Amino acid sequence: MESKVLKVMGMSCDHCVQTITQAVEGMPGVSRVQVNLEKKAVTVDFEASQTDLKTISAKIDEAGFEVVAG
Numbered sequence: 001m002e003s004k005v006l007k008v009m010g011m012s013c014d015h016c017v018q019t020i021t022q023a024v025e026g027m028p029g030v031s032r033v034q035v036n037l038e039k040k041a042v043t044v045d046f047e048a049s050q051t052d053l054k055t056i057s058a059k060i061d062e063a064g065f066e067v068v069a070g
């Protein structure tokens with residue numbers, strides 16, 4: 001199990017948090033998503049054999065946000 005923190009721009013309210021949480025939580029291999037709006041941080045726990053940070057970042061971008069570091 002890997003746990004990584006992504007820096008995500010564009011989150012401004014609880015709705016954004018909800019959108020990202022739902023988008024990433026539904027991905028295969030992802031077991032937990034925690035969004036910290038204040039720190040603009042998205043912590044993702046995932047199984048490295050099933051997905052990777054690049055795929056997860058792409059999903060967040062697709063949802064309308066920008067991953068600036070991970």
Ligand SMILES: [Cu+2]
Nearest residue numbers: 012013015016
């Ligand atoms: Cu919002």
